[in-house]
Amino acid sequence: MSADHHAEHPTGISRWLFTTNHKDIGTLYLVFSFIMAIVGGVMSLVIRSELWQPGLQLVEPNFFNQMTTVHALVMIFGFAMPAFVGLANWMIPMMIGAPDMALPRMNNWSFWILPFAATLLILSLFMPGGGPAGGWTIYPPLSVQGGIGVDFTLLAIHMLGISSILGSINIIATVLNMRAPGMTLMKMPMFAWTWLITAFLLIAAMPVLAGAVTMLITDRHFGTHFFDAAGGGDPVLFQHVFWFFGHPEVYILVLPAFGVFSQIIPTFSRKPLFGYASMVYATASIAFLSFIVWAHHMYTVGMPMAGELFFMYSTMLIAVPTGVKIFNWVSTMWRGSMTFETPMLWALGGVFTFAVGGFSGLMLAITPADFQYQDTYFVVAHFHYVIFGATIYGLFAAIYYWLPKWTGHLYNETLGKWHFWLTTIGFNLTFFPQHFLGLAGMPRRIPDYALQFTEFNRWSTIGAFFTIISQLIFFYIAIRAMKGGAKATDQVWEGADGLEWTLSSPPPYHSFAVAPKVK
Amino acid sequence: MADAMHDGKRQQDVRTAANRRLALKLAAVTLAMFGFGYALSPMYDAMCKALGINGKTGRTDAQTVAAQPVDVTRTVTVEFTGLAISGLPWEFKPLVKKLELHPGETREVKYLVRNLAKEEITGQAIPSVTPGETAPHFKKIECFCFTRQTLKPGETREMPVRFVVDAGLDKGVQTITLSYSFFNIDKLSAQKYGGTSLAQAGEHADHDHVHPAPGG
Amino acid sequence: MFIKLIRRFPGIVSRLILGLGLWLSAPAVFADYALNFQKPVTPVAHRILELHNMILLICVIIFVLVFGVMFYSIFAHRKSRGYKPAKFHDNATLEVVWTVIPFLILVSMAIPSTATLLEMDDTSKSDLTIKITGYQWKWKYDYPDQDVSFFSTLATPRDQIENKAAKEQHYLLEVDNPIVIPVGKKVRFLVTANDVIHSWWVPQLGVKKDAIPGFINEFWTRADEAGTFRGQCAELCGKDHGFMPIVVNAVNPEDFTKWVAMQKDKAAAESASGAKTWSKDELLEKGKKAYAGTCAACHGVEGKGIPGVFPALDGSQIATGPVDEHIKTVLHGRATGKFGAQMPAFAAQLSDADAAAIITFERNALGNKTGDVVQPSQVKSLRK
Structure with missing residues (x-):
């Protein structure tokens, strides 16, 4: 049966253009996201190079601003989100015992929007007047000042948004409708759970961003005054709408990674996940809370006292379910029988790194203290710890974990560990000193700085080059494993548990042609 | 075997239909959230008006004010300030910088405005009050900001604001500041006078407007 | 309770x-x-x-x-x-x-x-009010009760920023006109902006507040010791966001009173300077300084500009063409559409003498040799 299907699908370029297969599309997403990661990474090196020493040496301030803006947009919308949609495509059907995604044709569309959107975004840099230079938060009135490059960017954001909404609808439909008989919701693997919740976050948050972006476009070109004080609008309204999307967006980036940690830690602890139900509830509470904390990004705009207090309290509350998750992971490890293969290293490193970002997040929640932290390098350090810690560590953990399943080959374990340790050293060297820079008073998004910030900026720049160069190891490992290597067993890892490990390595083109029965 | 396959096929059709229905529902949710994004704008305005979140002041009429008691036991200082935003070549300032009043009492102050350009220009003043919580209690009966102001070249005008601070004002408030930002309402004109942002939407390299400089 | x-x-x-x-x-x-x-x-x-x-x-x-x-x-x-x-x-x-x-x-x-x-x-019971207005890329301070008002711009020379000269101790954290506050007094700040959102931040005072165009915010501070406290704009506000520092001098109340008196004298002298006739050398000297503070950020120390973004003044039509056009451009700005940015109006920020000095400097330095001397009175006549 599976051999028949194999014969049907086309080969060559048209296989990839017209594919409706969840694995092919998953691969496309992952390849695309890594291309974007290289683009965004190069931009970060431009930023860090300019900041190597005080003074303007490499780039003009305006180009510097374009780099910080586009780096963020590329990394968030081009790298982190598509990478996890790719993982979802690959793994969710295999984990819940489905033959494919629920809506295969839509799956194809949602991917193929991305390259066009990304091209548009990158092209904006080459337009007269340059690309967007107002930060990824595109606050008006500053974002109203830019030229046609800003319109390119806004359109690109629309397209990226549509892509991820289509992807989310597909994931929800797959998880809700395609589960194997016997797999109740509360028996689902955590990765499927966190993605289900993430997908709901996406369809609730992304359209709000689309609304904000649309209003920005009409303000720029069609004479509306949503955010224009001259016409009775309010620039702060944009910030409210933006962060109503923007805060859930953070959880969109990290929740799937939490799911990955929850898959990997039990495997390598050889012990079931501790507190499965509380993990599900904690994830859902985080998702819910993410919609009522947005204005903690805007403590300094001059909100009334009641607002400042409400958002401070609600933000602090997020620490509770997040803490529950970390405690559960630690308890899963407790009295397990642990080994530390590369995926486990990335998962533990991810939990650790994310926790650092979580704690600085709690500090940022405290309104009076935030008046000092707001818009400084402390914030830059914080969100890199959160997003690098959860999203990128989670992504690498997932790739090393499932790569033998995908390719049928074991990767080079020693090199994998080198990749982990070098990245970890480089990352911390880059971002830990930025906490101090922020506390000492260095604002973010500046191309030049006062002399007392020189030393830590040097560390940070060295760390950035170190981190990015270390990623070459990963590309080498991944390509080697795709081409060949020792054969992987079906279960791959001794402690691995779940439907995906019952399939062959590599798995058949259509995952479960006959649905498995789950006890 | 054939039965199993047939069953499988039927089950797949049922599933496909269910998937479509769910996808449509989710698409509807998406659209609703898009609408919600837009609805945030009027909702925010309504909230601001009710709570004075962004310092937008209220409006009232003389009759309503006359019916209100004056609280002579309290004195509140009201300060006045103003800014002509770049792009509006006007001199703009309050003639009285501050005054003291009792809540409930109607007062009038004047702002001076002078058009420094050699052509007719129209501006719109946008009021803002701080502390923001006082905005719902700061009510204007008459204000030059209710309408656009058009000034002939070189024209000077004294413009009145008649207002009342109602007695519901929080007891802790001693000082209220009323600030106006005066904007050029015409984007091209604002550009010509060096306005860099707010009035700049249609900015593109293609429309060539090397206007004669003012006075030219 | x-x-x-x-x-x-x-x-x-x-x-x-x-x-x-x-x-x-x-x-x-x-x-x-x-x-x-x-x-x-x-x-x-x-x-x-x-x-x-x-x-x-x-x-x-x-x-x-x-x-x-x-x-x-x-x-x-x-x-x-x-x-x-x-x-x-x-x-x-x-x-x-x-x-x-x-x-x-x-x-x-x-x-x-x-x-x-x-x-x-709690901004109540303040002793002094100062209004802050954020501009791209400078701050304006008004003391409404003292009738003092001035712009405060980056004082670090472009040479240091462009790595052509050694950087001094307060690189990027120094301004031409610092804001002065009395020690031990509660100062209430009003803050708004002229163009985009800025944010006024001085870490040692523990204050940061956004300056939002069309809206007014307030906050307060009370410095308990004398000293110079430095800060920067904290909200991305465009090209020179990193180049609009804040310097606060906290002085004892007597010195504050003296400072206010001095500011008034200076303002009077400035308006008188508009009436006198200046020599070319005086204008060039004053103009060089004022150019560095006001114009060099975009047009460059040498007047070369940035191709495609900011026009060069060296040999430009404006700086070598009719004098009146040049004055009007400085006072009222200009948008040609040929460049990414447009020339903002400086009428509100430059005194007649400053504008005359800058224009004289631009026409006789930066590679231009028109020989024109512009007097403050000529600027004054073109203001309206």
């Missing part, structure tokens, strides 16, 4: 923590490796530092505890040591405990935070 209660909360514990924080930060103020906030000089800045240190301490303790357990487990419960896995995967009591305890810790953080926030918000 609630508010009164939490106002008193901090007490001895936070004093101790403050001590720790000062110990951490004090020696670091002048070192290159500053690890904590700059030295606070206002009551609110002190409270914020206390809060920051307290919360940091709590976070570090929890972090060490939780990850201590994790690392112990990593060390002890590993397969290579022959450890056999346990089977448990649930414990309701534990789940409740680690939900409730963090919650209580959070409440204990929220109380002093709320108290500090209420203190920051």
Whole structure:
């Protein structure tokens, strides 16, 4: 049966253009996201190079601003989100015992929007007047000042948004409708759970961003005054709408990674996940809370006292379910029988790194203290710890974990560990000193700085080059494993548990042609 | 075997239909959230008006004010300030910088405005009050900001604001500041006078407007 | 009642923590490796530092505890040591405990935070009002009751920014006209913006507030010691966001009164200077300075501009063409559409003498040799 299907699908370029297969599309997403990661990474090196020493040496301030803006947009919308949609495509059907995604044709569309959107975004840099230079938060009135490059960017954001909404609808439909008989919701693997919740976050948050972006476009070109004080609008309204999307967006980036940690830690602890139900509830509470904390990004705009207090309290509350998750992971490890293969290293490193970002997040929640932290390098350090810690560590953990399943080959374990340790050293060297820079008073998004910030900026720049160069190891490992290597067993890892490990390595083109029965 | 396959096929059709229905529902949710994004704008305005979140002041009429008691036991200082935003070549300032009043009492102050350009220009003043919580209690009966102001070249005008601070004002408030930002309402004109942002939407390299400089 | 209660909360514990924080930060103020906030000089800045240190301490303790357990487990419960896995995967009591305890810790953080926030918000009973207006890329300060008003721009020479000269101690944190406040007096700031959103931030004063066009915000501070306190714009506001510092001089009240008087004399002299006739050398000297502060950021120290973005003045039509056009461009701005940015109007910021000096300088330096001398009176006549 599976051999028949194999014969049907086309080969060559048209296989990839017209594919409706969840694995092919998953691969496309992952390849695309890594291309974007290289683009965004190069931009970060431009930023860090300019900041190597005080003074303007490499780039003009305006180009510097374009780099910080586009780096963020590329990394968030081009790298982190598509990478996890790719993982979802690959793994969710295999984990819940489905033959494919629920809506295969839509799956194809949602991917193929991305390259066009990304091209548009990158092209904006080459337009007269340059690309967007107002930060990824595109606050008006500053974002109203830019030229046609800003319109390119806004359109690109629309397209990226549509892509991820289509992807989310597909994931929800797959998880809700395609589960194997016997797999109740509360028996689902955590990765499927966190993605289900993430997908709901996406369809609730992304359209709000689309609304904000649309209003920005009409303000720029069609004479509306949503955010224009001259016409009775309010620039702060944009910030409210933006962060109503923007805060859930953070959880969109990290929740799937939490799911990955929850898959990997039990495997390598050889012990079931501790507190499965509380993990599900904690994830859902985080998702819910993410919609009522947005204005903690805007403590300094001059909100009334009641607002400042409400958002401070609600933000602090997020620490509770997040803490529950970390405690559960630690308890899963407790009295397990642990080994530390590369995926486990990335998962533990991810939990650790994310926790650092979580704690600085709690500090940022405290309104009076935030008046000092707001818009400084402390914030830059914080969100890199959160997003690098959860999203990128989670992504690498997932790739090393499932790569033998995908390719049928074991990767080079020693090199994998080198990749982990070098990245970890480089990352911390880059971002830990930025906490101090922020506390000492260095604002973010500046191309030049006062002399007392020189030393830590040097560390940070060295760390950035170190981190990015270390990623070459990963590309080498991944390509080697795709081409060949020792054969992987079906279960791959001794402690691995779940439907995906019952399939062959590599798995058949259509995952479960006959649905498995789950006890 | 054939039965199993047939069953499988039927089950797949049922599933496909269910998937479509769910996808449509989710698409509807998406659209609703898009609408919600837009609805945030009027909702925010309504909230601001009710709570004075962004310092937008209220409006009232003389009759309503006359019916209100004056609280002579309290004195509140009201300060006045103003800014002509770049792009509006006007001199703009309050003639009285501050005054003291009792809540409930109607007062009038004047702002001076002078058009420094050699052509007719129209501006719109946008009021803002701080502390923001006082905005719902700061009510204007008459204000030059209710309408656009058009000034002939070189024209000077004294413009009145008649207002009342109602007695519901929080007891802790001693000082209220009323600030106006005066904007050029015409984007091209604002550009010509060096306005860099707010009035700049249609900015593109293609429309060539090397206007004669003012006075030219 | 609630508010009164939490106002008193901090007490001895936070004093101790403050001590720790000062110990951490004090020696670091002048070192290159500053690890904590700059030295606070206002009551609110002190409270914020206390809060920051307290919360940091709590976070570090929890972090060490939780990850201590994790690392112990990593060390002890590993397969290579022959450890056999346990089977448990649930414990309701534990789940409740680690939900409730963090919650209580959070409440204990929220109380002093709320108290500090209420203190920051109370702008009443101020002794002095200063209005701040954010411009791309400078600050304007108005003292409405003293009738003092001036712009404050970056004073660091372009040579240092472009690495052509050695950088001095206060590189990028120095301005031509610092804002002056009296020590020990409660100063209330009003803040708004002319173009885009800016944010006025001086770390040592413990204040940061967004300047939003069309809207007015307020905050307060009270410097308890004399000194010079430096800050920067904190909200991305375009090209020169990194080049609009803030310098606050806190002086004793007598010196403040003297300073106000001096500012008034200066303003009077400035308006008188518009009436006198200047020599070419005087104008060139004044113009060179004023050009560096006002024009060089875009047009370049040498007047070369940035191709495609900012026009060169060297040999430009404006700077070598009719004098009146040149004056009008400086006063009222110009948009040609040929460049990414447009020339803003400087009428509000430059005195007649400054404008005359700049224009004379531009026409006789930067590679231009028109020989024209522009007098303040000529500028004045073109203002309207």
